[in-house]
Amino acid sequence: EVRLVESGGGFVQPGRSLRLSCTASGITFGDYAITWFRQAPGKGLEWVGFIRSKAYGGTTEFAASVKGRFTISRDDSKSIAYLQMSSLKTEDTAVYFCTRGYDSSVTLGVYWFDPWGPGTLVTVSS
Amino acid sequence: DIQMTQSPSSLSASVGDSVTITCQASQDSSKYLNWYQQKPGKAPKLLIFDASNLKSGVPSRFSGSGSGTHFTFTINSLQPEDFATYYCQQYYILPYTFGQGTKLEIK
Numbered sequence: 193e194v195r196l197v198e199s200g201g202g203f204v205q206p207g208r209s210l211r212l213s214c215t216a217s218g219i220t221f222g223d224y225a226i227t228w229f230r231q232a233p234g235k236g237l238e239w240v241g242f243i244r245s246k247a248y249g250g251t252t253e254f255a256a257s258v259k260g261r262f263t264i265s266r267d268d269s270k271s272i273a274y275l276q277m278s279s280l281k282t283e284d285t286a287v288y289f290c291t292r293g294y295d296s297s298v299t300l301g302v303y304w305f306d307p308w309g310p311g312t313l314v315t316v317s318s
Numbered sequence: 319d320i321q322m323t324q325s326p327s328s329l330s331a332s333v334g335d336s337v338t339i340t341c342q343a344s345q346d347s348s349k350y351l352n353w354y355q356q357k358p359g360k361a362p363k364l365l366i367f368d369a370s371n372l373k374s375g376v377p378s379r380f381s382g383s384g385s386g387t388h389f390t391f392t393i394n395s396l397q398p399e400d401f402a403t404y405y406c407q408q409y410y411i412l413p414y415t416f417g418q419g420t421k422l423e424i425k
Binding site for chain 1: 415
């Protein structure tokens with residue numbers, strides 16, 4: 193069974209940093225892209241960013257709202273992807289989800305976002 | 319950015335009914351559209367990919383169609399477990415964007 197689990201969420205003050213982890217099992221982690229999404233309390237879903245597989249360069253893309261503040265990295269030997277969040281703002285408060293996907297040679301992005309982890313809550317507040 | 323306009327935002331229906339949700343993209347999204355189901359406190363679940371393909375294991379009462387800028391999602395013969403919020407998402411052009419969601423409630 194393919195399973196992803198996020199961890200590392202919590203309460204943090206504005207301007208501080210936090211690192212989330214996405215740990216996978218049941219897959220050859222390095223074969224896949226990993227995408228992060230978030231959902232603010234009571235709101236809809238928002239794409240945060242993704243990291244391509246090493247076969248596609250292991251490069252990253254981000255939403256404008258987090259670009260320059262968030263980074264994504266991966267450790268394929270541990271089957272973990274990380275979302276490093278810096279200069280956090282109150283509007284970053286959300287449940288953060290990670291998903292597995294495939295790199296696309298057609299769109300040059302990622303397709304297939306399944307399964308999703310259960311999510312981890314990040315609360316940014318003073 | 320591609321804006322995804324999903325309608326209706328809420329819907330009341332009874333067990334056994336059929337319902338349809340639409341998603342209009344502000345520009346061409348080709349076939350690259352997903353439909354998700356989300357229940358309170360849970361992660362979204364992928365139901366339909368590439369606009370019209372049913373993910374393995376998803377009941378056949380769920381279906382999707384469309385391409386380009388107009389997409390539809392239909393649930394036939396609603397079951398009690400289908401009452402949830404549904405989202406469309408385009409993954410053709412970055413940033414990937416979602417519709418605002420449709421909350422399907424029991425009448």
